[in-house]
Amino acid sequence: MKKMVTKLVFVLFFLGSSLTVSSSLFAQDWPMVGGDYWEVSAIDVKDGAGIKYARWLATEWRKNLEFAKSKGWIKDYMVLSNVYERKGEPSLYLIRVMESIPTGAESEERGKQWVEWMNKTVDKMQEESGNRAEYREVMSESLLQRMHFRD
Numbered sequence: 001m002k003k004m005v006t007k008l009v010f011v012l013f014f015l016g017s018s019l020t021v022s023s024s025l026f027a028q029d030w031p032m033v034g035g036d037y038w039e040v041s042a043i044d045v046k047d048g049a050g051i052k053y054a055r056w057l058a059t060e061w062r063k064n065l066e067f068a069k070s071k072g073w074i075k076d077y078m079v080l081s082n083v084y085e086r087k088g089e090p091s092l093y094l095i096r097v098m099e100s101i102p103t104g105a106e107s108e109e110r111g112k113q114w115v116e117w118m119n120k121t122v123d124k125m126q127e128e129s130g131n132r133a134e135y136r137e138v139m140s141e142s143l144l145q146r147m148h149f150r151d
Contacts, residue, residue: 035146036075037098042090042139049135050091056132057094065096067117073110074098090139101143 045053057079065077080093102110115122 031150032147033150035148037101038144038146039096039098040142040144041094042141043092043094044137044139045091046135046137053092053132053136061094064118067114068096071110071113073102 043053065074068074069077074096076097078095078097080095082089082091082093085091115125118125120128
């Protein structure tokens with residue numbers, strides 16, 4: 001019985017170590033490596049509100065993202081226009097590029113810094129965000145990761 005248990009432990013150890021080796025070999029053979037994360041918001045701008053929303057993006061949104069960029073929280077941001085927008089498609093894509101996704105604790109700390117920098121209450125910021133619903137709708141949000149080919 002003792003010999004059987006020893007043999008079973010040896011087999012389990014061997015299987016576990018071979019899985020570790022094969023997963024690291026798999027990682028070396030995989031032709032791509034993950035890069036930056038792109039957070040993409042698909043926005044539908046309501047008819048007649050294009051200039052109002054564009055002005056908000058060029059002022060408040062841009063100011064907020066410049067702050068995030070100055071803190072190193074994001075690497076870049078951009079607005080893409082859906083030039084040949086079809087029915088049911090977003091008008092704009094708002095993109096934020098970041099190197100990594102913050103942990104819960106990091107997000108909480110950033111939130112505190114953000115509120116302090118904005119010099120507004122969370123209630124006031126939520127109210128302002130809700131007011132934009134009059135002229136735009138967030139259709140979806142995606143978190144994408146850029147993939148680079150290995151050399």
